[in-house]
Structure formats: C-alpha cells, structure tokens
Amino acid sequence: MTKVQNNKAWWLVLPVFLLVAFSAIIPMMTVVNYSVQDIFDQSSRYFVGADWFRQVLQDPRLHDSLLRQFIYSACVLLIEIPLGIGIALTMPTKGRWSSLCLIVMTIPLLIPFNVVGTIWQIFGRGDIGLLGWILNDVLGISYNYAANASDAWVTVLVIDVWHWTSLVALLCYSGLRAIPDVYYQAARIDRASNWAVFRHIQLPKMKSVLLIAVMLRFMDSFMIYTEPFVLTGGGPGNSTTFLSQTLTTMALGQFDLGPAAAFSLVYFLIILLVSWVFYTAMTHSEKN
Amino acid sequence: MEWMSWTLPTAIFFASIAAILVAMTAWELRSASIERRGFLPIATTRGDRLFIGLLGSAYLHLLVIGATSWNIWVASGLSLVWLLVVMRWG
Numbered sequence: 001m002t003k004v005q006n007n008k009a010w011w012l013v014l015p016v017f018l019l020v021a022f023s024a025i026i027p028m029m030t031v032v033n034y035s036v037q038d039i040f041d042q043s044s045r046y047f048v049g050a051d052w053f054r055q056v057l058q059d060p061r062l063h064d065s066l067l068r069q070f071i072y073s074a075c076v077l078l079i080e081i082p083l084g085i086g087i088a089l090t091m092p093t094k095g096r097w098s099s100l101c102l103i104v105m106t107i108p109l110l111i112p113f114n115v116v117g118t119i120w121q122i123f124g125r126g127d128i129g130l131l132g133w134i135l136n137d138v139l140g141i142s143y144n145y146a147a148n149a150s151d152a153w154v155t156v157l158v159i160d161v162w163h164w165t166s167l168v169a170l171l172c173y174s175g176l177r178a179i180p181d182v183y184y185q186a187a188r189i190d191r192a193s194n195w196a197v198f199r200h201i202q203l204p205k206m207k208s209v210l211l212i213a214v215m216l217r218f219m220d221s222f223m224i225y226t227e228p229f230v231l232t233g234g235g236p237g238n239s240t241t242f243l244s245q246t247l248t249t250m251a252l253g254q255f256d257l258g259p260a261a262a263f264s265l266v267y268f269l270i271i272l273l274v275s276w277v278f279y280t281a282m283t284h285s286e287k288n
Numbered sequence: 289m290e291w292m293s294w295t296l297p298t299a300i301f302f303a304s305i306a307a308i309l310v311a312m313t314a315w316e317l318r319s320a321s322i323e324r325r326g327f328l329p330i331a332t333t334r335g336d337r338l339f340i341g342l343l344g345s346a347y348l349h350l351l352v353i354g355a356t357s358w359n360i361w362v363a364s365g366l367s368l369v370w371l372l373v374v375m376r377w378g
Contacts, residue, residue, distance in 0.1 A: 026292070029302060033293045047295055050353050050360050057354030269346055276343070284330045 028268075034261035052262035062263065064238065065246045066270075069222060072242060076160050076221040081214060083161070084168025085206070089198070091173055102173075105166040113163075117230025120159045124231075145232060149239035152232050156240050159227045164220070168213045175209035176202060211282045215275055222271055243267060305342075312338060326378045337378045341371035 035052055039045040056062055087105075092098045111119070124145050126132040135143040145152045179201065187197045225244040228234055234241035247267065251260035312335065321334035328340065345367035352363035 029298075030292045032301070033295060033298050036295060036298060037293060039293060042290060042293075045293060047297075050349075053350070053353045057350060266350065269343075269350070273343060273347070276339075280330060 031261045031264055034257055035265055036258075038258050048258065052258045053266070056259050056263040056266060061238075062243075062246060065241055065243050068239075068241070069243045072157070072224070073218055073221045075157055076164075077214065077217055079157070079161050080165045080168050080217055081210070084165050084213065085172050085210075087165065087169040088172035088176055089202070091169070093177070102170070105170055108163050108166055109170075111163070113226035114230055116159060116163050117227045120155060120162075120227075121231050124155055147236055149236050152228075152236060152240050155231060156224075156228045159231070160221060160224065163227075164217060168217065171209040171213045172206055175206040179205045207282065211279065214278055214282070218274060218278065219271060222274075308338070328374070328378045332378060334375070337374050338371075340378060341374040344370055344374065 036047060036049060037045045038048050091101050091105075108116075123129045123131045124143070126136045126144055132143060135141045142148075143151050145155045183201045183205075184197070187201060192200070223244050224242055225248065228240040228242060229245060232240055234245050247260060247263055250256050250263065316334070323331050323333050325331045326337075328337075330336075332340070348367050348370065349360070349363045352358050352366075353360065
C-alpha cells in the first residue's frame, strides 16, 4: 500500500500564521520601512536609501558591542552546554531524590530576569552582599563589579550560568530518560566503557534536545539585556554593554529610529544566519 | 497602513518576496522538489536553496554597503547572479 501525502493539514497552521503575521511579520516590515527613511513625523519623512545601513555598519561602537556579544554568547554556550549535560548525567533517575532535584533545578528558571539581576547585584556587593563580602574580606580577593570590567564580565556570565544551566540540564535529562534500557544492556554485554556509552548511546540520543538547548541559549544570550542593565547599566565604561542595550540606547534614548531600524535588521540577519548554521550542522551531520 | 510608513522600494521588495513564495508554492505543487546535492556541502531542496540564496544576497548587500563605496545596484546585480547560480547548481 502506498502512503498518500495529504497536504491539506497545512491549513491548520493558518491561525498561527495569522498570529505571527500580526506579532512579527508586519512589525518587521515596518522596521524595514523605517530603516530606509529619515522620519520626523508622519508628514515629514525622507527616503535616504542605504545611508543608515552604511552608518551602522561603519560605527566602531557597534563593532565593539558585536564583538563583545559574540564572545559572551560563545562563553555561555561553552559553559552551559557541557555543564548541563554533566548535571543531567549525574542526576538521580528515580525515587524521591529525582523529584527533589527536578524541583530545585526548576527554581532559577522561574525567576524573572530583572529579579535575577537585582539578586546578584545585592549578592555581589562588597559591603552588604554575601558573595562580595566572602570574596573581599574572607578570601582576600579584590572583587568589585561596579569598578572592575573583568569582575563585571564574570558576574554577568555567572548570572546567566546560574539562571539557565538548569534549562539545558532538564532538556538533557528528558532526552536521557527517553533512551530504552536495552541500549545499556547491549553496551554492558559488549563491555563498553562509560565514555563509549556516553559517546555512542547517550550523546546521539540527546541530539535533538541538545539542538533545542543550543538554539535557545544562543538566541537568549545573544539578546541579553536585563541582567547587565540591572547589574551595572552596561558598565564599567562600556564593558558589559551588549548589542540589545546599544540598540535600545539608540532607538529610545537618542530616538534615532532610522539607524536603530537598520541596526536591528543587521542584528536579525546575524541571529538568522547563526541559528540556521547550528540547525543545519546538527540535522545534516547524521545524513552524510 | 499609514503608520507603516511604506516607501516604493520597500513595497516592491516585499511584493517580489511574496511573489517568489507564491511562485515556488505553485512550482512545488506542479512538480515536487527532490532533495539533491550540488556544489553546496549539504543536500538541499529547492526551498532550502532559495533560503540560502536570499540570505546570501542579504549579506552580500551588507558587505557592499559596509566595506565598499560601490553603488548598491552592484550588490543587487551580484545577488541576482548568486541567487540564480544557487538555485540551478547549489
């Protein structure tokens, strides 16, 4: 019997498509329109062609924050993905402890971004914060996120690791639980080492959840705004001013809507390219 | 529609994107695309190649605008060539 493909089911996607059209596609078209004009108000707007794009592409401030952003996202992925996999592998698999672990792991995920920023802002302070006090007065390490750029950097990174590693861990945990026991039995018969079990059974089976984890963490860390803004306002200097904060300053602080629109399109294209590369690399590697 | 601040070039741009999508759908219904391997390192369908072509064109425009002082039509011309090459041999 040949299987008949019925593509009529695609019509069921129509409501979602309409919703996305209103929430994303139409605003996006508006941004494109803004990016080629100098707009003062509805009646006085002037077509400027690619001038705004040229301006933002040659702006050294944006180059700096783009570079900072890439380093930050790379650090986030390099720390959170291996750490999340490691936690998922060591979590208890059944019984009361597994439930407790799951609940504890979920708690950071439930805390809103600005609250996380505030928690760490107080936690890290040298005078009243526990972490700052321990580092400065007990361990004798000079730590001040408000004055030292590398301290601020590490703090923003640690905040993200604290906030989101459990997402990676929970995704990996669910992937691990979906592996049937027979795979492990076969591995035991072959006397496979722990590393071989991880490399040839667990990692391939976690691939699809890892894909989701990598994409989510990349996109979220690439759009990070609240945590550095609450912690230091992007400082000291510009050391933790990432792309979204530069963009917000441009669009809302200086009201340069044209350059900000051009810049958000460049930003969008970067996210689109990197996400597509991740997706293609992870889905096509098994076919070849 | 006034709030969207349409201009003629952007309207033409989005209309052509929409026309391409409609045309691709019609083409797909007439003869379904078969995944194949061209000069790109991955096997692609027709839609994949369109996406790669359009994304490449966007970056080509950014490159020409940001790094050179050429006219933007140079970028558009190169993009058209790139799009056709990817669609045919990608």
